[in-house]
Amino acid sequence: MASSAWSWLKRNALRIYAALAVLYLLVPIAVIAVFSFAETPRDRLDFSLSGGFTLEYWQHAFSNQELNDALTTSLKLALLATIASTAIGTLMALALVRYDFFGRRASNLLIILPMATPEIVMGASLLSLFIFYSAPLGFNTLLIAHIMFSISFVVVVVRSRLIGFDRSLEEAARDLGATPVQTFRYVTFPLLAPAIMAAALLAFALSIDDFVISNFNSGTTVTFPLYVYGVALRGIPVQVNVLATMLFMATTVAIVFVILQQRRGERMAGVLPAPEPLAEGSPA
């Protein structure tokens, strides 16, 4: 009996370990959600559930004006930064994968460096630039910074998709008389769309998430993370957890949508059949 239990444990050790690791990853999210229902005497998080539960903060999710303004600023900023960095980054990825040109290695380095630089150094050096030119800090400097740190991630995501791209589909389009523009419009872009969407989603998440670089270049403009940091010492309104939970649910829906699109795109392309576990051929 004991030996069979032991052998079961041995066989499933990896799975049990993985399950525990996933649990560890998700615990803080659960905590955020649970504490958005916490009844507290001062309407501030007090790190215990002794007051019981209430729906009050969900009903008055948007009653804190300062918090609303911060969230609106963050959403606006993320939207603009996402559009700009996704467009710019996709073009860069196309250049890097599709063309061999003088300066390709240098360009690669230029894209990798921001990812290998601590955020605090990026934020601080950008502040040095703005101070030198006495540029007023605010929404515009935040936008510049957010586009800057998102570009590299967009390039990486779109590039990985372009590498696995079946060029013969484009050749077929051209053989059938499509112009380069038509080929891009009707073949390349639709096949690339899921990757572009994934990149955009990542850029959006990075922007909404960013605290360090924003903290240096915001001036008096307050984003969602900056607001939370500002009130962290005085006591965090419970609404912060409510809005964080909402944000999480919204992004979850968006991701599920992108994943579904991605699978549809893969079926359309016919290049990647449903992945078999650990059974893909060796890299060519």
Add this chain to the structure above:
Amino acid sequence: MTIRRRLIPYWLLAPGALWLLVFFVIPMGFMAEQALQSGSLFTGGFHFTWQWSNFPDSLSGNNEQIVRSFYYAGTATVLALLISYPLAYAIAQQSGRWRLLLLFAVIAPFFTTYLIRTIAWKTILYDSGPVVGVFKTLHLIPQDGRLLATSTAVIAGLTYNFLPFMILPIYASIERLDMRLIEAAKDLYASSTQAFLRVTLPMTAPGIVAGVLLTFIPAFGDYVNATILGGTHQAMIGNKIQSLFLVERDYPEAAALSFLMMAVILVMVLVYLRLAGTEAFMGEEEEARA
């Protein structure tokens, strides 16, 4: 026609390259200039005077924070690797739907915003919370002890916050692994352990390298975890730079310290890439073009 064709990649590249040049590379130059200034805000501002002594000065004043940053970020990276490798392996073994679900669970924390995640850890490790209770029962900490405002809390926060950066590259490298190689090793009478150590581990090394770098770099420069989960004795180098720039406004010392941090990280990246090959970051499209 051919010249026009040859210019195409440059046109595609131009907007992004210019943006990164103007708002990433050039600011580094400004910071270099700032690092060599002297003066103070109260005596007419800072002036460029080739003040090289800013560099040793900024080091000697902040030994404690520098050592702590290495210790915290190093420990967090090792812990993250220990958590990530088996998890990534298990995910790669799953089929379609489960795999997507697990990958989603890995990136889910990204979508709750960094700061709020860290505050959630503060809730979890709170003095009267369940974790502290368990630790006290097991006598891992004294009865009047706490976890917040200790090194443990900061390391726990760092480990957690950068975990996806470790898991995803490792997962990508394991997923690309050709299982036939492991079968071949076993056919040749390698034990599971031998097959793992001599086939799986070397073949997934690029993923490990990428993961270690992507975890260590942000952890080393972080100051949010130390601020929220740590106390006065857990300040890291990031805290110091942050306060020099935004509170004390001693721009030259702040810039010098940032530069030194950047230099340390660049050296580590180069050494690591030399040891483990450049595929981790650069090689992918060479492969696709071949």
